[in-house]
Amino acid sequence: xxxxxxxxxxxxxxxxxMVDFDGIKKEINISLTPxxxxxxxxxVHTGFAIQKMGKQEAKEALKxxx
Amino acid sequence: MKNIIEKINKIAxxxxxxxxxxxxxxxxxxxxxxxxxxxxxxxxVKLTTGPGCPVxxxxxxxxxxxxxxxxxGIPVATYGDMMRVPGYYGSLDQAREKGALIFAVYSIDEALxxxxxxxxxxxxxxxxxxxxxxxxxxxKKGLTVYSTHKLFLPAMQALxxxxxxxxxxxxxxxxxxxxIGIEPYKSMKVSQVISGFTAEDILVSVYMLLxxxxxxxxxxxxxYLRSVKKEGNPKAYQxxxxxxxxxxxxxxxFGIIPQSGLEIKNKYKKFNAKIKYKKILxxxxxxxxxxxxxxxxxxxxxxxxxxxxxxxxxxxxxxENPIGPCMVSSEGACNVFFRYMK
Numbered sequence: 001x002x003x004x005x006x007x008x009x010x011x012x013x014x015x016x017x018m019v020d021f022d023g024i025k026k027e028i029n030i031s032l033t034p035x036x037x038x039x040x041x042x043x044v045h046t047g048f049a050i051q052k053m054g055k056q057e058a059k060e061a062l063k064x065x066x
Numbered sequence: 067m068k069n070i071i072e073k074i075n076k077i078a079x080x081x082x083x084x085x086x087x088x089x090x091x092x093x094x095x096x097x098x099x100x101x102x103x104x105x106x107x108x109x110x111v112k113l114t115t116g117p118g119c120p121v122x123x124x125x126x127x128x129x130x131x132x133x134x135x136x137x138x139g140i141p142v143a144t145y146g147d148m149m150r151v152p153g154y155y156g157s158l159d160q161a162r163e164k165g166a167l168i169f170a171v172y173s174i175d176e177a178l179x180x181x182x183x184x185x186x187x188x189x190x191x192x193x194x195x196x197x198x199x200x201x202x203x204x205x206k207k208g209l210t211v212y213s214t215h216k217l218f219l220p221a222m223q224a225l226x227x228x229x230x231x232x233x234x235x236x237x238x239x240x241x242x243x244x245x246i247g248i249e250p251y252k253s254m255k256v257s258q259v260i261s262g263f264t265a266e267d268i269l270v271s272v273y274m275l276l277x278x279x280x281x282x283x284x285x286x287x288x289x290y291l292r293s294v295k296k297e298g299n300p301k302a303y304q305x306x307x308x309x310x311x312x313x314x315x316x317x318x319x320f321g322i323i324p325q326s327g328l329e330i331k332n333k334y335k336k337f338n339a340k341i342k343y344k345k346i347l348x349x350x351x352x353x354x355x356x357x358x359x360x361x362x363x364x365x366x367x368x369x370x371x372x373x374x375x376x377x378x379x380x381x382x383x384x385x386e387n388p389i390g391p392c393m394v395s396s397e398g399a400c401n402v403f404f405r406y407m408k
Contacts, residue, residue, distance in 0.1 A: 001092060001093075001119065001120045001121060001145065001147055001192075001193055001196075001197065001395070001397060002091060002092065002093050002118075002120075002193070002194065002196040002197070002239060002240075002241040002242060003093055003241075004196070004241045004244070004293070006292075029173070029175055029200075029203075031203055032199055032200075032203070032299060032301055032302040032305065033299070033301070033302075034301065043241075043244060043293045045196055045197070045200075045241060046145070046172065046173050046174065046197060046200055047172060047173025047174070047175055047176075047200075048173070048199070048200050048203075050196070050199075050241070050244050050245060050299055050302060051244045051293055051294075051295065051299055053292055053293065054292065057291065057292035
């Protein structure tokens, strides 16, 4: 149940961000990571971003995850 | 990957004695089986499975409570994995067949949307520190919740304290740690590595654990650097304690573990389903909830038995017809063994 996936933020509107999971786009709640910005990579669990990832680390994670 | 397996073999040979490494996260249980990692281990390195599946550790009493609320006409929402877990009064899925209004959601935001149409909706909140912040967020927004949320470390401490089985090291949960960070683990004097979820992550973490065990070190190391920061996610962690008080937690397989549960603070009692619907819950006969069956989920959660040692496994208990929660959840040990161990 503690599954989480890395994705890239492509746009932000208030507490909601459109996140690209290697081609699949989904709206994600960013209330728990208010510091994130467009083009940041985040770890997403049950529809919420739970951590900001470094760009390089995220790219490696995406390669592994998808 | 070949290199890391060679390194594992070499250090295991040097250690000589049997080494028991427990993974305590359902997502790790699934990954270990999916990648066949248990079979890759040297003979003296035993990977065991612990209480890391939130669905599996949810107590029978809590399932019976939420099913009875649903059957009494209260709309209920929860995460999909929980729907098929049978209690004495059936599962939420079976309650739905009887006409109860039940919603399976991916995100608690969906429950907030459903609540607009059904204002008396109750969300059955389950999970560890990874999932509790989202529930706290939704309670602040006015969602009524039946909380079975739990803190993870008290279960690890309980396993060490009970001492029923040998644990030389823990493979610690990557996403719980993404929230709580590294510090809290330091209170436990045992070798620990926080691990990611790919085959490479887990193999590297096993090697790091074996190295600690060989060097007689009992520290916390972090392999999952791309997600786990030293301080975790302080905002999400704080969100939990804004809304919840630490209380006793009722775990399947353990019973009550002191200071391991999360109950809604008095400040938010308006949104606490246990208070709001006390009259209905008081009428539920829970004496059957504790009735012993031959299901071995409890012992499997504590790492004492493997699924194959349960007389029901693959015979009457299958993924199509699960008897216990460990067979229902896709991260439960029985379900994982059922799918991957041929």
